[in-house]
Amino acid sequence: MRMLAITLWQPWASLLAAGVADVLNRDWARPGILRPGTWLAIHAGALVDANAIGSAEAGIRSHWRDAPDSVCTLPRRAIIGAVRIEGYGKNRRPNGLAYATCRIRGDNSSCEHRPFCSFWGTGPVCWCLDRAVSLPIPIRCGGDKGLWPVPPDATQALRQAIAGARP
Numbered sequence: 001m002r003m004l005a006i007t008l009w010q011p012w013a014s015l016l017a018a019g020v021a022d023v024l025n026r027d028w029a030r031p032g033i034l035r036p037g038t039w040l041a042i043h044a045g046a047l048v049d050a051n052a053i054g055s056a057e058a059g060i061r062s063h064w065r066d067a068p069d070s071v072c073t074l075p076r077r078a079i080i081g082a083v084r085i086e087g088y089g090k091n092r093r094p095n096g097l098a099y100a101t102c103r104i105r106g107d108n109s110s111c112e113h114r115p116f117c118s119f120w121g122t123g124p125v126c127w128c129l130d131r132a133v134s135l136p137i138p139i140r141c142g143g144d145k146g147l148w149p150v151p152p153d154a155t156q157a158l159r160q161a162i163a164g165a166r167p
Contacts, residue, residue, distance in 0.1 A: 003149075003150045004033070005043045006042065007044075007145070009044075009049045010047070010074040013045070013074075016132060017080045017132060017133070017135075020064045023126045025120070025127075026126075030125065034127075036085055037085070039082045039085075041081075041082045041155075053071060078138035081158075083129045085129060088128065089128060090126065133162050141154060
């Protein structure tokens with residue numbers, strides 16, 4: 001089966017690929033093809049989130065010890081890693097506080113509901129992640145909106161990185 005990717009602005013792509021952030025926030029429900037245990041490639045798009053430049057960089061560095069001096073130096077237009085989806089949930093605090101994500105594990109026929117708190121879970125839909133693999137050398141390629149299929153050469157490199165990172 002082909003691996004899927006999602007394109008994200010920096011620094012959010014790097015925070016996920018480095019395993020610093022453990023929630024991918026979306027405003028759309030999970031696609032049925034992305035079940036818990038599925039790996040999703042992280043593609044750093046061409047843009048940097050303007051809200052993450054300047055004063056927000058200090059906050060990012062407080063969570064990410066290896067953060068670069070500027071988010072503008074992070075790789076762009078490349079697949080930089082992959083994350084494994086553990087489950088899905090919703091932000092239970094509409095005021096924007098990010099500490100009330102409910103994690104749902106399993107498929108619709110057998111779900112385990114348990115509380116999960118994450119600084120990163122702002123929602124409204126939270127894709128909860130339990131593993132991350134960062135590629136030592138980003139794979140340059142174009143991205144797309146939504147979920148898109150990873151090119152075959154990149155899929156092979158990602159699968160090797162995932163296999164090498166397993167405990």
